[in-house]
Amino acid sequence: MAKEFIPTRVFYEPGVLDYPLGKTLVQHFRQLEIPITPTTSHNRVIGIPSKNATEAFREAKRTLVIGVRRSKTFQSCKPSAHYQLPLVTSCPGMCEYCYLATTLGKKPYVRVYVNLEEILDIASKLIQERLPEITQFEGAATSDPLPVEHYTGALKQTIEFFGQEPNGRFRFVTKYTEVDSLLDAQHEGHTRFRFSLNCDEVVHKFEHLTPSPEDRIIAAGKVLNAEYPLGFIIAPIFRFHGWKEAYRRLLERSADELAKRAPSGWSSDQLTLEFISHRFTLKAKANILTVFPNSSLPMAEDERKFKYGQFGYGKYIYKQEEMEELREFFQEQAKCYFPLAHVEYFI
Ligand code: SF4
Incomplete structure (x- = not known):
């Protein structure tokens, strides 16, 4: 922690x-x-x-x-x-x-x-x-x-x-x-308080010196209880063995905590959700490997699709069928746990 x-x-x-x-x-x-x-x-x-x-x-x-x-x-x-x-x-x-x-x-x-x-x-x-x-x-x-x-x-x-x-x-x-x-x-x-969440597996491996997902969810519950407009950014989303269950648990736990802490009259239509799948540029990859030489971040170019970006910085995103599966999965989960939430985007 x-x-x-x-x-x-x-x-x-x-x-x-x-x-x-x-x-x-x-x-x-x-x-x-x-x-x-x-x-x-x-x-x-x-x-x-x-x-x-x-x-x-x-x-x-x-x-x-x-x-x-x-x-x-x-x-x-x-x-x-x-x-x-x-x-x-x-x-x-x-x-x-x-x-x-x-x-x-x-x-x-x-x-x-x-x-x-x-x-x-x-x-x-x-x-x-x-x-x-x-x-x-x-x-x-x-x-x-x-x-x-x-x-x-x-x-x-x-x-x-x-x-x-x-x-x-x-x-x-x-x-x-x-x-x-x-x-x-x-x-x-007038302030939207957003929490960046990820599943335990990802936080533990890659988000050093940050609080656990559980602690972030508890903090989000307090913020909701204080009647702030609230949002979750699930990012970056990775595919790994067991990713569906890991992210499902994260959303289920978040929904439970919000249900416990929500002020009366709150409904999930006041919540925003943002989903960002993992992507990298070659420049970022080189920087990451300089600072974290033993990083196990999945950054093999041949396992990704190259997407041209502005200013010549193309990025490596998940392949199309994998991306579709991610998108569908998170849409379903959002509907299941936060049926009225506003999904701002999935990228
Ligand atoms: S992603 Fe960057 S800014 Fe956000 S908590 Fe981690 S190190 Fe800090």
Whole structure:
């Protein structure tokens, strides 16, 4: 089981001391006697041990960098939302297939930003620009924001910001379970809290330093009980000996817990489901094997179908008949356990 994230070392940009949260964090880590060092930029941190790629990655994931986010706009986040909302970058987990391992390259260390008011001001501006439309923001495009929430409180503040925004909606996804501080947030139903789930077999093998599926399901029940709109992302879905039974059990257990914890009047039509089958690019495969040389992730190109993607990055997905079987299976399971849920997509 994953424990609360405590970094081995901390870096901070001196500019964070101009913000109350920055001062508090620096003081907090000094009191904990965790080595804390100034760095000129949160984009360029020197001093993380790195004898080889595996150590560099592991140590970076144990490193927290406190910075000021200077960018004056957000990147777009099609198709799941209009914009990314950058509260955190990276995450202390070590999932072998994490797409951030590819996109963050040599900077997988965990970054938090102390100028939250300025970040939320940008969100306000973007909401205004799209009126009278509703604007959606995704809080987990470059991170899992929950493991550092006990330090920053940024998610709670953001959730409450959106609670007051009639024309803004927030969503994020997490594999973590420390949800208690968010249960009393004034969310007004404007934040969709999604949990990334997988079966025990997959989590145990590939999602190092993350909570068990059982703990995630229990956390989802608490979140539902707090009347948040809820979603599950089942990803990445693998085919392996016994996969149908493993995923069936996962969905059955999730449905049981939700039934126990649902507030009165809740029905599964308020739940969203997203299904993503396992896929990889050659670039991701090379990165994964550099950091996890003994990885047993199934990444044999000849067992997959090549699908051309944008920008020349084709991906290897399951073969067509396997994909069809996956799709049918998950549609049936969704119907069985969450008959009214909105299946956003299966890919
Ligand atoms: S929990 Fe999510 S963000 Fe963190 S390493 Fe795993 S896949 Fe990546």
